[in-house]
Amino acid sequence: MTALPEAPTTPEPPATDPSTTKAPAAEPPATEPPAPRRGRSAVLTLSLLAALLLLSLLSAGIGAYEIPLGDVLASVQHRIGLGGHALDRTAESVLWNIRLPRVVLAVLVGASLGCAGALMQGVFGNPLAEPGVIGISAGAAVGAVGAIALGLTFLGNWTVTVCAFVAGLATVLLVYAMSRSGGRTEVVTLILTGIAVNAFAGALIGLFLFFADNAQITQITFWQLGSLAQATWPKVLAVLPCALLGLAVAPFHSRRLDLLALGERPARHLGVDVERLRVALILVVALLTAAAVAVAGIITFVGLLVPHLLRMANGPGHRFLVPGSALGGAVVLAAGDLAARTVAAPAELPLGVLTALLGSPFFFWLLRRTRRRQGGWA
Amino acid sequence: MTSAVLLRRLLPHRRARTLPSPAAPGELVAKAVGLRVALGGRAVLDGVGIGVRAGEVLALVGPNGAGKSTLLAALAADLAPSAGEVRIGGRPAGDWSAGELALRRAVLPQAAALTFPFPVAEVVRMGRAPWAGTEREDEDEAAVAAAMAATEVEAFAGRPFSALSGGERARVALARVLAQRTGLLLLDEPTAALDLRHQELVLRVCRERAAAGDAVVVVLHDLGLAAAHADRVAVLHGGRIEAAGPPSEVFDAHVLSRVYRQPVEVFPHPRTGVPLVVPVRPGPHRRPASPPLPERDNSPSLTGP
Known part of the structure; x- marks a missing residue:
């Protein structure tokens, strides 16, 4: 039987007392080698990064106007002053004014959605939480649609983003308050709350459409399907602060999110200021969702699919999961946008439709599995 | 600068903590x-x-x-x-x-729950979280190993918590509490x-x-x-x-x-x-072959004030 000695933390030199130095030395050495998991995280991170880079380069080159991979690289090198050469005017313009803003936007939106999904699942302690499913995206969309329909421009380029953030934040708080009882979130309550919020947000969006003029209606409808087709550098700039702030802050909370998996009280017993953590993370989720929704409309299931696949591959630890989901989301959306542009060329599928087509069956499977695990919803 | 304030609110912060001295x-x-x-x-x-x-x-x-x-x-x-x-x-x-x-202080709750399937060793290691960034962080590995040995959970250290039986979960939860030291x-x-064996073990x-x-x-x-x-x-x-x-x-x-x-x-x-x-x-009666029934302990009177 191990004696579980308290290691002395007295300030005087401890090595002089043989009775206290003997006890810690007698303890068994650590038996669990944490190495394999760490190794797997590194491999996953590297392959995701490689995939993202490859997809970005492919996306920049493929399209109605083909630009060979070598030319893409050369032009990028040229612009950042590392040799290379400029392309002819058309190619340069297509690459820098159409393709690259779109690629960057896909990466930003995907990273935001993936990261927001991982954070939400951690905060709600529920693997089915996702901004789209529980209505946060729809809530943010109300803000964005309202801004477009009412022609608001009080903050210039950032108006739509800010409106989406405020509405998204209000929605997260509402869903959170409504779906929690006794320190936990029931799956049924969460999904039903999502249905109610989605319905209400849909009604509000309908109302704004009713008051909008024809040009605005076209803009809103197209945007609502979820698309990156109107990507420009100003749009990238409009969401960059929100997305970067959210993505930069999120990983700092990973350790606490791990502890939150034990439940709220045990997390508090381990020194987590649970209230503060929740408020901070809800703000971050609202930031990320707003960033994504403001430019790309409602793109569902990325935040659900990506963290789940990563959890299966590398376990539920948030230190990998949170940044990994951002990376994975970026990969999925970069690939999705490339597919949306090229599958039905010259026509273009709405990205939101594509992700929903692929994501819904996955959600279905997840629901069934969760149900089987806990033996019913009641 | 409001963004600096926002950033500070969003980031976790750690106040300087005084380490407890042994009682x-x-x-x-x-x-x-x-x-x-x-x-x-x-x-x-x-x-x-x-x-x-x-x-x-x-x-x-x-x-x-x-x-x-x-x-x-x-x-x-x-x-x-x-x-x-x-x-x-x-x-x-x-x-x-x-x-x-x-x-x-460390607290063992009545029911051990976990929302994501962390492996047992990681659950126990969560008990070390409060010491992160202190001088006693160095004890982490030893504390985890000792706690797992004391509660006899080493055999399933690599299994996910959700795959354990109720009694095994209870011991893992106790190991986490012990690791907190x-x-x-x-x-x-x-x-x-x-x-029976593990009841005695826990109290030992x-x-x-x-x-x-x-x-x-x-x-x-x-x-x-x-x-x-x-x-x-x-x-x-x-x-x-x-x-x-x-x-x-x-x-x-x-x-x-x-x-x-x-x-x-x-x-x-x-x-x-x-x-x-x-x-x-009451002593064994009526059917001496079967073990005597204990007094019913769920009589309605228990719900009284």
Whole structure:
């Protein structure tokens, strides 16, 4: 039987007392080698990064106007002053004014959605939480649609983003308050709350459409399907602060999110200021969702699919999961946008439709599995 | 700059924490004075006073709804009392930050839950989280290994927590609490889901921790376990402490019969002399072949006030 000695933390030199130095030395050495998991995280991170880079380069080159991979690289090198050469005017313009803003936007939106999904699942302690499913995206969309329909421009380029953030934040708080009882979130309550919020947000969006003029209606409808087709550098700039702030802050909370998996009280017993953590993370989720929704409309299931696949591959630890989901989301959306542009060329599928087509069956499977695990919803 | 303020609010921050110094044997680690806790308008605890000393195992016993878990939660600073005070390490419990409390007391909840399937070893390692960034961070590996050995959970260290049986989960949860290495351990029914061997094991671990200088408070239903392993026992009844002291003094047939509303017999163990508490049962009759049925303990009268 191990004696579980308290290691002395007295300030005087401890090595002089043989009775206290003997006890810690007698303890068994650590038996669990944490190495394999760490190794797997590194491999996953590297392959995701490689995939993202490859997809970005492919996306920049493929399209109605083909630009060979070598030319893409050369032009990028040229612009950042590392040799290379400029392309002819058309190619340069297509690459820098159409393709690259779109690629960057896909990466930003995907990273935001993936990261927001991982954070939400951690905060709600529920693997089915996702901004789209529980209505946060729809809530943010109300803000964005309202801004477009009412022609608001009080903050210039950032108006739509800010409106989406405020509405998204209000929605997260509402869903959170409504779906929690006794320190936990029931799956049924969460999904039903999502249905109610989605319905209400849909009604509000309908109302704004009713008051909008024809040009605005076209803009809103197209945007609502979820698309990156109107990507420009100003749009990238409009969401960059929100997305970067959210993505930069999120990983700092990973350790606490791990502890939150034990439940709220045990997390508090381990020194987590649970209230503060929740408020901070809800703000971050609202930031990320707003960033994504403001430019790309409602793109569902990325935040659900990506963290789940990563959890299966590398376990539920948030230190990998949170940044990994951002990376994975970026990969999925970069690939999705490339597919949306090229599958039905010259026509273009709405990205939101594509992700929903692929994501819904996955959600279905997840629901069934969760149900089987806990033996019913009641 | 508002963005700087926003950033500071979003980032976790760690206040400078003072590390606890080890308590001398017999020193008061935590105490409750005139404690009154009301839940849902009903006083669950009323005028409870108790001291928890270093080097001592204190068992809280009593019938269902007597307030045992509530007292434990109050000692853990989970509940704000409506009157009276809880002091931990000489300071009012409310004055400590969550991070500072986590260095001073560890709590085993009644039911161990986990929302994501972390492997057992990682669950135990979560107990080390409060020490991150302190000089005792170096103990992490040793503390985790020792806690897992003490609770005999090494065999399934790599399995996901969700794949374990109830008793195995309870032991893993206990290992996490032990790995926290605090001077005060608050355990809410650590033996409830365990078989005979592991019940003994858990209480032996409690004894070892007390011998090493920690204060251990444990909620128990099994009076025999309490009598055999606790230095002191507090019998709770209707939100008050009915009796407190060494088991040999407190375990009185009259007191226990009244508190549990179930006639009991108390007699010394023939070999060790430790009090044994047994419900008064009619002798075997009618069908001598089958073991005698115990008195039904879920009679309707239990739901009374």
